[in-house]
Structures are given as C-alpha cells and as structure tokens.
Amino acid sequence: MRKKEESSLVIPKSTLSRLPLYYSHIQKMQQSGEEYVSASAIAQSLHLNPVLVRKDLAGVSSTTGKPRLGFNITVLMNDLSNFLGYNKIDEAILVGVGSLGRLLLTNKEFSCMGLDITVGFDKDPDLHGLQIGDKFILPMEKMANYVKRTGVKIGIITVPADQAQEVCDQLVDCGILAIWNFAFTLLNVPQGILVKNENLPSSLVVLSHQLAKKMVKDNNLNITKTS
Amino acid sequence: MRKKEESSLVIPKSTLSRLPLYYSHIQKMQQSGEEYVSASAIAQSLHLNPVLVRKDLAGVSSTTGKPRLGFNITVLMNDLSNFLGYNKIDEAILVGVGSLGRLLLTNKEFSCMGLDITVGFDKDPDLHGLQIGDKFILPMEKMANYVKRTGVKIGIITVPADQAQEVCDQLVDCGILAIWNFAFTLLNVPQGILVKNENLPSSLVVLSHQLAKKMVKDNNLNITKTS
DNA sequence: TAGATTGTTAATCGATTAACAATC
DNA sequence: TAGATTGTTAATCGATTAACAATC
Numbered sequence: 001m002r003k004k005e006e007s008s009l010v011i012p013k014s015t016l017s018r019l020p021l022y023y024s025h026i027q028k029m030q031q032s033g034e035e036y037v038s039a040s041a042i043a044q045s046l047h048l049n050p051v052l053v054r055k056d057l058a059g060v061s062s063t064t065g066k067p068r069l070g071f072n073i074t075v076l077m078n079d080l081s082n083f084l085g086y087n088k089i090d091e092a093i094l095v096g097v098g099s100l101g102r103l104l105l106t107n108k109e110f111s112c113m114g115l116d117i118t119v120g121f122d123k124d125p126d127l128h129g130l131q132i133g134d135k136f137i138l139p140m141e142k143m144a145n146y147v148k149r150t151g152v153k154i155g156i157i158t159v160p161a162d163q164a165q166e167v168c169d170q171l172v173d174c175g176i177l178a179i180w181n182f183a184f185t186l187l188n189v190p191q192g193i194l195v196k197n198e199n200l201p202s203s204l205v206v207l208s209h210q211l212a213k214k215m216v217k218d219n220n221l222n223i224t225k226t227s
Numbered sequence: 228m229r230k231k232e233e234s235s236l237v238i239p240k241s242t243l244s245r246l247p248l249y250y251s252h253i254q255k256m257q258q259s260g261e262e263y264v265s266a267s268a269i270a271q272s273l274h275l276n277p278v279l280v281r282k283d284l285a286g287v288s289s290t291t292g293k294p295r296l297g298f299n300i301t302v303l304m305n306d307l308s309n310f311l312g313y314n315k316i317d318e319a320i321l322v323g324v325g326s327l328g329r330l331l332l333t334n335k336e337f338s339c340m341g342l343d344i345t346v347g348f349d350k351d352p353d354l355h356g357l358q359i360g361d362k363f364i365l366p367m368e369k370m371a372n373y374v375k376r377t378g379v380k381i382g383i384i385t386v387p388a389d390q391a392q393e394v395c396d397q398l399v400d401c402g403i404l405a406i407w408n409f410a411f412t413l414l415n416v417p418q419g420i421l422v423k424n425e426n427l428p429s430s431l432v433v434l435s436h437q438l439a440k441k442m443v444k445d446n447n448l449n450i451t452k453t454s
Numbered sequence: 455t456a457g458a459t460t461g462t463t464a465a466t467c468g469a470t471t472a473a474c475a476a477t478c
Numbered sequence: 479t480a481g482a483t484t485g486t487t488a489a490t491c492g493a494t495t496a497a498c499a500a501t502c
Contacts, residue, residue, distance in 0.1 A: 017426070017432065021413060177438060198430060205312075209243055210405070214419070
C-alpha cells in the first residue's frame with residue numbers, strides 16, 4: 001500500500017451518484033450497531049465491484065481504511081455527509097404546483113439530504129397563498145424578488161413540457177444558476193447555467209427494450225434446449 | 228459513403244435514452260409541416276454532436292438519409308415509433324398508490340409512449356375498489372392471479388423504501404420480469420430480473436455538487452480578475 | 455458543378471475492472 | 479504468521495468525437 005498523496009482532486013459524476021447509496025447503506029449498518037465497515041462488504045451488498053467502491057471511498061474519506069477492518073463507520077458517515085452537503089441545507093424553489101410539484105414539496109426525504117424546497121410558485125391564482133405542508137404557494141410575479149432576497153440558486157421545474165422553456169427563462173432571469181428539470185423537453189439555457197434533466201420516458205424505453213431483448217434471447221434458448 | 232451493411236445490430240443504452248428526445252423533437256417539426264429533417268439540424272437543436280445523432284439514427288432508420296436533404300420525416304417517425312415500441316402497448320402494474328403512484332397512474336404521456344399501467348395495487352383496504360382516473364386499485368392478494376391471467380411483465384414500485392424489497396419479492400414471485408423502482412433503495416433480485424432504478428437523491432447530489440464546484444470556480448475567477 | 459450532408463473508420467476520452475504490492 | 483483488506487498502476491471496455499471519402 002502506497003502513501004496517500006494529493007490525488008483524487010476530481011470526483012467523477014458516476015462516483016457522485018453512488019455516494020448517496022453508500023450513505024444510506026452505511027447508515028443502516030450504523031443503526032444495527034456496527035463499528036467498522038469494509039469497502040468489500042459494501043460492494044457485496046450493493047452488487048458493485050469492490051475496487052470501484054474502494055476508489056469512490058478513497059476520494060471522499062478523510063481517513064485511510066484499515067486493512068482487515070475497513071473504515072470506522074462514524075468517521076465515514078461524517079465524511080460522506082460533509083461531502084454530500086447533507087449538513088448544510090441548500091435551498092431551492094419550485095415552479096409548477098401540480099401533482100408532481102406537490103409531491104416534491106412534501107417529500108421529507110429531500111430535507112434529510114440537505115435540500116430544502118422553501119416555496120412553490122404557480123400561475124394559477126386559486127393556489128396563491130395556500131400551503132402545501134408548511135410551504136407557501138406564491139404567484140409567479142413574486143419570484144424575481146424572492147430569489148433576489150433569499151439568494152437561492154436552485155430552481156425545480158415541474159410544469160408541463162410546453163411551458164417549461166418559458167419558466168426556465170424566467171428562472172434564469174431571476175438569477176437561478178442550476179435547474180432540475182422534470183418536464184420532458186430540452187431546455188435552452190445560457191452558457192454557465194446547469195441543467196439536470198429527470199427523464200422518465202428515456203428510462204422507460206431503456207427498461208422495456210432490455211426486457212424485449214431478454215425475452216427474445218430466453219425464447220431462443222428454450223428453442224435450442226427443446227430441439 | 229459506403230454501402231449499408233448488416234451493421235448496428237446492437238443499440239447501446241445511451242442511444243436508447245436519446246431516441247425519445249429525437250422522437251418528440253421530430254414530432255414537433257412534423258406538426259409544423261416540415262417534410263425532411265437532417266441529423267445535423269437535430270443535433271443543433273438538441274445541443275448534441277452531429278455524428279452522434281447520425282449514428283443513432285443510422286441504427287434505427289429503415290432508410291438511409293439523403294445527402295443535402297436528410298431523412299423523410301414521416302418515414303423516420305414511423306421507424307422511431309416502431310423501434311421504441313410506441314405502437315404496441317406494453318402493459319405494466321403498479322404497487323403503492325401514494326402520491327407518486329397516483330401521479331404515474333394518471334399520467335397520460337406514458338400511454339402515448341406505449342406503456343399502459345393497467346392497475347394499481349396497495350395494501351391499504353380503504354383504497355381497494357377505488358378508481359384513479361380509469362384505473363382500479365386492488366388488494367395485494369389479487370396480484371399473483373392478475374399477473375398470471377394477463378401475462379403482464381413490467382412492475383412499477385412506488386412504495387416507501389422500507390417496503391420496497393418485500394414488494395419486489397412479491398412481484399418476482401408473481402412472474403414479473405422487469406421492475407421500475409422509484410423507492411430509494413437497492414433491490415435484491417434473482418439473476419435475470421431487470422431493474423431500473425429511478426434515483427432522485429443521486430440526481431440531486433450530482434446537480435448540487437456541480438453547482439458548488441461552479442460557484443467556487445466563478446469566485447476564483449473574480450478574485451483573480453479583481454486582484 | 456459546389457456544397458451540404460451522409461455513413462464509416464480511427465482516435466480520444468472517461469469509467470470500470472484486473473493485477474499487485476503494502477499493511478495490519 | 480496468514481489472510482483479509484487496503485490503495486495504486488495498468489489494462490480493458492464503452493461511448494463520444496474527429497477525420498474523411500462518398501453522394502445527391
């Protein structure tokens with residue numbers, strides 16, 4: 001084992017997306033009273049390659065793992081939640097208080113993960129002033145002011161696809177820097193604005209195609225077997 | 228340009244996930260009366276590399292594109308919807324009729340894309356027999372029979388994370404082959420069962436980290452500039 | 455024709471996996 | 479010690495991009 005150097009300054013996206021899984025898995029282990037956890041054990045539980053997990057953890061852990069033992073769970077949990085930003089709450093606003101918007105506004109899991117959706121905006125006047133859980137719904141006109149006042153940087157779009165671009169433009173004008181887009185449409189944004197698309201149709205296509213391919217293959221195998 | 232051969236037998240996942248975007252974009256163009264569309268034009272609108280789009284289309288198109296013109300929109304739309312399976316409705320069942328479950332049950336976009344969620348299951352007796360839109364909610368006990376009778380192959384899990392594994396086991400026991408998992412937990416499934424995880428927390432982490440990185444960088448630039 | 459667009463081959467890039475020496 | 483586990487280097491794999499000849 002070599003000395004740990006100034007390596008791993010860049011954490012790849014793929015690693016980033018696995019860290020929450022590690023976090024919730026380790027959390028469970030901690031609750032059941034474990035004191036140490038090894039990368040190999042995590043890999044086995046989560047059906048991942050052990051080297052992959054080791055590399056991921058090496059990138060975020062403040063301590064080096066101990067051979068034969070693994071990582072101290074308390075320390076590792078702390079490192080992970082620091083790294084993931086679960087300690088400092090990030091604020092976000094949401095536009096489009098339909099069924100998906102409501103769902104996100106009331107979802108308590110997000111706040112555990114350091115995201116606090118502070119308010120919802122909608123153009124429907126009937127909704128204005130109402131509360132979903134403890135979150136107020138405000139008219140679109142108040143958005144610019146709200147963003148300026150609170151300095152919030154993340155905007156969530158949950159309006160229908162045909163209104164998404166317009167909402168997106170408004171968000172950008174207000175000073176929002178990162179957009180989490182749940183509408184099934186690609187957004188045009190100025191350079192420097194981050195967009196993460198949550199694309200349910202694409203996921204579905206991938207899944208159903210894998211299924212179709214699998215069924216064809218299984219079928220062929222059967223034919224071969226019985227012939 | 229060489230002759231088109233028996234190439235592109237394998238369509239990569241990444242391509243698969245882009246095809247729905249092409250589809251909806253081309254659909255819009257068709258509605259606005261265009262007759263031909265070029266891969267280059269699609270690439271520009273969707274901010275993708277032109278070669279990537281050409282390759283993707285080459286994999287699914289029955290015709291070869293015409294230099295200077297591109298692809299005949301009608302033919303291409305037909306190829307795409309055939310390939311994506313939008314023509315033959317795939318049936319799916321859903322377990323967990325909470326707010327997310329309801330959302331999916333009533334979402335009409337899915338049926339446009341060839342997925343028909345035929346029924347919802349829930350363990351809450353108060354819901355049994357109710358209808359969400361035109362979909363019935365049935366007790367869990369009826370699931371095995373329903374799957375056997377209809378031959379449905381896709382199951383959607385929208386229960387809380389701590390119940391997901393149990394539901395997953397039930398689905399597999401019933402004969403479901405592909406699972407679309409919206410619960411934030413990894414599922415243990417027997418070999419051969421397909422799982423697609425819809426992982427909101429992971430997406431969020433990736434987005435907020437990119438944002439943090441960007442803000443640090445922008446900050447540094449400012450400091451450099453002003454000093 | 456000239457030029458926009460095509461499809462293919464080769465190069466590049468990024469992520470994952472294999473191999474291995476070091477350590478408790 | 480012996481063996482499980484660590485972190486690093488090199489090889490592999492898959493997807494994207496660059497370069498280019500062919501075509502209408």
